[in-house]
Amino acid sequence: MSMMHRRTGLAMLAAAFALTGVPSASIAQTAPGVNVRQAWVREATAGQASTAAYFTIENHGSAPLTLVGVSSPVAATAELHTMQQTPGRGAMGNAPMGGMMRMAQVDRVVVPVHGTVEFKPGGYHVMLFKVTRALATGEDVELTLRFEGGETKTVVAVVGSRAAVAAPGQ
Numbered sequence: 001m002s003m004m005h006r007r008t009g010l011a012m013l014a015a016a017f018a019l020t021g022v023p024s025a026s027i028a029q030t031a032p033g034v035n036v037r038q039a040w041v042r043e044a045t046a047g048q049a050s051t052a053a054y055f056t057i058e059n060h061g062s063a064p065l066t067l068v069g070v071s072s073p074v075a076a077t078a079e080l081h082t083m084q085q086t087p088g089r090g091a092m093g094n095a096p097m098g099g100m101m102r103m104a105q106v107d108r109v110v111v112p113v114h115g116t117v118e119f120k121p122g123g124y125h126v127m128l129f130k131v132t133r134a135l136a137t138g139e140d141v142e143l144t145l146r147f148e149g150g151e152t153k154t155v156v157a158v159v160g161s162r163a164a165v166a167a168p169g170q
Contacts, residue, residue, distance in 0.1 A: 031151035033061030039143060039157035041074075041128070044135040051135065053078075053126040053143055053157055054119045059111040066148035067109045067117075074141050076130030080106045083122050103127075108148070135159045 039055035053072070059065045070078045086099035101122070109124055111117045119125050126143070135141060139159040146152050 031065070031145070031147050031153045033059060034065060034145075034147070034151075034153050035060060036145065036153055036155045039155045040160045041072075041135060041141045041143075041157045042162050043137050043159050044131045046134040048131055048134070050127055050129045051075075051131055052121075053128055053141075054121065055143070055155065055157065056116060056118045057109075057111050057145070058116050059113060062113060064113055065111040067111065067145055068107070068148050069146040070126045071144045071146070072128055072142060074132050074135060075128035076132070078129070079127045080109055080124070081127050082106050082124050137161050 035058040037056050037058070039053070041053045042051045044051040053070065057065070057067065067080065070080065072078055081103050083101050084104050085101055105127075106124075109117055117124065137159055141157045141159060142154060143157050144152055144154045
């Protein structure tokens with residue numbers, strides 16, 4: 001095979017990857033300087049449509065990290081979310097009071113240089129939608145975190161009880 005044919009073949013392969021949305025090997029790099037700890041997922045019963053994942057990201061690098069997505073083989077889709085308190089009013093409508101907590105999707109979460117961001121109940125978390133099967137307490141679930149720039153970090157999360165407020169064993 002001539003060098004020209006090889007280059008043409010490689011260009012066609014790269015174009016095919018681009019058209020299918022499959023990342024090339026150069027894009028799917030492991031995120032350097034990233035540590036993910038205390039990863040866990042709430043248990044899900046058979047037929048349950050969604051559950052949540054939690055973890056702590058530590059940035060040991062020299063630049064901010066921006067988490068832009070998460071995926072898992074146990075869910076059709078995953079979204080980054082946070083909890084926000086809506087403004088509330090007193091009984092007479094004039095005195096500010098705490099409102100209701102509501103979940104809101106976010107596009108990205110920035111982890112500062114040498115900083116830490118916790119994904120925990122009541123704060124940032126990952127919603128796993130269209131869960132493909134029941135997830136039993138103690139089971140392991142894979143999560144792949146995607147960062148701006150194409151880097152990824154795959155971690156194993158343990159499934160914890162629905163009543164849990166922290167990673168199992170913490």
